[in-house]
Amino acid sequence: MKYEFVPAIEGSRVDHVGSYRRRLPVSLERMYENTLDWQHLPHLHSSSFTSLTIETAGAWGWRATVMSGEGQQAATSLIELNLDRDARRWITRNLAGPHVGAEIWTHVFVVSERVLDIVVDFFVPDVPAEAKVKVGQAYAMSYERLYDEDVEMMTERQRHLDQRLDGVDETQVLDLCSSITATLPQTVTLSGRRFVLNRLDAVDSDEEGQWVVYPARCPHQLGSLAGAPLIDGVVRCPWHGYKFDVRTGACISGSSCQFGRTPKVTEQAGKVTLSWV
Ligand code: FES
Ligand SMILES: [Fe+2]
The missing domain is CATH 3.30.530.20 (START domain)
Structure with a gap:
């Protein structure tokens, strides 16, 4: 006690x-x-x-x-x-x-x-x-x-x-093997910041869903989004319940807070790459 x-x-x-x-x-x-x-x-x-x-x-x-x-x-x-x-x-x-x-x-x-x-x-x-x-x-x-x-x-x-860092080192790149698909969502670190890498549900069952990457910490007061389920492209923060559309970074619960800059995801020749440009 x-x-x-x-x-x-x-x-x-x-x-x-x-x-x-x-x-x-x-x-x-x-x-x-x-x-x-x-x-x-x-x-x-x-x-x-x-x-x-x-x-x-x-x-x-x-x-x-x-x-x-x-x-x-x-x-x-x-x-x-x-x-x-x-x-x-x-x-x-x-x-x-x-x-x-x-x-x-x-x-x-x-x-x-x-x-x-x-x-x-x-x-x-x-x-x-x-x-x-x-x-x-x-x-x-x-x-x-x-x-x-x-x-x-x-x-x-x-x-x-x-731990908040100022600025982002835009030269950093993160290469991952595309077999990472089997263990999504994955928390990854790029330029000292943590992100969640995931895939949206595919529209067509023959296709793979779109890659998405979003901050592991909520822009409101830093609640963890890493464990929050991604449903129809939306995550809900466990601390105050704000919902975010991970495709746009916008809060859809009426708050003006939104995701900061997130890296780009590309997939080529069996490699998934996160980069700032
Ligand atoms: S910290 Fe995420 S909604 Fe408040
Ligand atoms: Fe409380």
């Missing part, structure tokens, strides 16, 4: 059901980015949230209608998050839904440039004294799962931000 659950102290604020504490290997910048990032909730945390409709969002926080669970367990909540950078704190309030009135206060303490301690206090109204520990633990367990997923995203994003 990576976290500590601290039950509420008797006589403390009446609706306090407990606290969750954890040390995170991330910077304050990544943490705030994640806090304001409402878009990732139904994608990265798809086991906790089924859908989300945003009402309003800004540097102050966001308010959204969030669906969770399925079938008989399905629930809809109106949630508002307010970030107070001066206090290094954000408060998530349940404005409507099953836990209406519940508040989650998260305080962040900077240990070093890329290490934070977080203390999350759960306040849930109308919980009988004998049920507080159980309710507090349930909140802590769900936060444990959310933070496991978030830490993975934040650290992966940080690693790729650190």
